[in-house]
Amino acid sequence: METEELIRKCKAITLEDDKTSRVAIGEIMKGKGKKLVAGSLLGRVLHPRGVSREGLKSALQQVWRTAEGFRVESLGSKTFLFKFASEADKRRVLSGGPWHFERALIVLKEPSGIGEITKRAFTHSAFWVQLHNLPVGCMEQETVRTLGEAIGSVEEIDADEEGECIGKYARVRISIDITQPLKKIIYVEQKGDEDIPIPVVYERLPDFCFCCGLIGHPYKECDKYEGQARDKLAYGVWMQAVQLYGRSKVNRNSEKGQNAAGTSANQSAKTRHKEQRGNSPAKRQQDSQWNRVKVIRTEPSSNKEDEHVAIN
Numbered sequence: 001m002e003t004e005e006l007i008r009k010c011k012a013i014t015l016e017d018d019k020t021s022r023v024a025i026g027e028i029m030k031g032k033g034k035k036l037v038a039g040s041l042l043g044r045v046l047h048p049r050g051v052s053r054e055g056l057k058s059a060l061q062q063v064w065r066t067a068e069g070f071r072v073e074s075l076g077s078k079t080f081l082f083k084f085a086s087e088a089d090k091r092r093v094l095s096g097g098p099w100h101f102e103r104a105l106i107v108l109k110e111p112s113g114i115g116e117i118t119k120r121a122f123t124h125s126a127f128w129v130q131l132h133n134l135p136v137g138c139m140e141q142e143t144v145r146t147l148g149e150a151i152g153s154v155e156e157i158d159a160d161e162e163g164e165c166i167g168k169y170a171r172v173r174i175s176i177d178i179t180q181p182l183k184k185i186i187y188v189e190q191k192g193d194e195d196i197p198i199p200v201v202y203e204r205l206p207d208f209c210f211c212c213g214l215i216g217h218p219y220k221e222c223d224k225y226e227g228q229a230r231d232k233l234a235y236g237v238w239m240q241a242v243q244l245y246g247r248s249k250v251n252r253n254s255e256k257g258q259n260a261a262g263t264s265a266n267q268s269a270k271t272r273h274k275e276q277r278g279n280s281p282a283k284r285q286q287d288s289q290w291n292r293v294k295v296i297r298t299e300p301s302s303n304k305e306d307e308h309v310a311i312n
Contacts, residue, residue: 037111041082041090042075044122046178046206046216047104051078056101064093079122082108098125098204105206105215107178123179125215126155128203130169130241131186135196138188139166147198148172151183169201181213184239203241210235 045051057072064070068085075081084090093099099106107122131147138144141159148154151174158171165171176182182202187195210233211219219225219233230236 036083039084039087039090040111041084041094041108042111042120042122043080043082043106043108045078045080045101045104045106047078047102048217048221051080051101051104053080056080059101060099063099064089066093098127098206100204100206103207105178123177124152124175125178126173126175127205128158129172129174130201130203131172132169132199132201133197134165134170135188139170140164144170144172147186147188148174150186151200152176171203178215182208182215182235182239184213184235200239201241202239205240208235210237 045056053072053074060070060072066084066086066089068089070085070089071081071083073081073083082093084093094108094110097106097108099108105125107125109120109122111120129148129151131144134144134147138147141157141163144157144159144165145154147170148157151172153175154172155175156173157165158173159165182205183200185200186198188198189195206215207218208215209217209219209222210230211222211225211228213235214222219230
């Protein structure tokens with residue numbers, strides 16, 4: 001029986017000595033309990049099937065590579081507690097996401113207060129997002145922040161020392177509400193001229209539904225799927241930044257020592273991506289990827305995933 005169902009059944013039973021069942025643990029929490037909360041992360045794996053604790057730990061040991069190790073325990077409902085021996089390891093893991101297990105997103109959260117699990121919402125996850133087709137006048141961090149806020153809560157912007165984001169695209173780390181469809185395009189409004197489409201491409205994006213745009217299930221298992229061909233669906237692989245050896249193929253990441261299975265490390269956010277040049281097969285595939293992004297509908301619509309942003 002899952003924890004939530006067990007709590008519901010217990011609350012439905014009224015006992016005469018209910019008041020005597022209440023325990024104050026404030027003093028106890030000042031000791032080891034408080035330390036346990038501070039050194040842990042809660043994680044939920046958005047996998048359509050069951051998740052093995054042993055399999056999850058084995059996979060994460062290869063990509064997290066913590067200096068002092070970590071412990072994994074199942075809490076039910078595909079939710080796990082990760083206890084770290086080092087605060088530095090915990091911070092690096094939390095800031096280095098998103099992380100995946102078998103292409104399923106792992107949503108990590110710090111426990112708050114006493115660490116009550118059933119009240120912790122696993123509704124948001126941070127991604128590095130690429131904003132393509134930016135006008136030159138928008139290639140600076142304040143405008144990029146405004147555009148990013150149409151997608152979610154902006155946590156970081158990949159800009160140079162002068163606050164500029166010059167390049168084929170701007171990179172923004174954004175906390176996204178994963179209970180809603182992914183945004184695939186936003187528009188910059190122009191007075192007296194056509195709105196400018198800004199395609200949204202996600203780095204380290206796990207498997208998601210090409211039918212409804214939600215993370216957590218494949219499109220063939222979606223309630224809205226009616227047997228359409230994959231290329232006729234509203235979403236697609238063109239929303240995923242193509243990865244090569246753990247790096248973006250659209251613009252090559254310059255960090256050192258990044259392992260292929262892991263996510264982009266936090267320090268890589270401080271460096272600008274270098275564009276891949278030449279006429280190699282990889283470059284042609286890069287151009288093909290960009291061409292697919294450009295064909296996104298540029299007419300305004302009432303869909304939730306299409307946002308218009310006015311830049312004053």
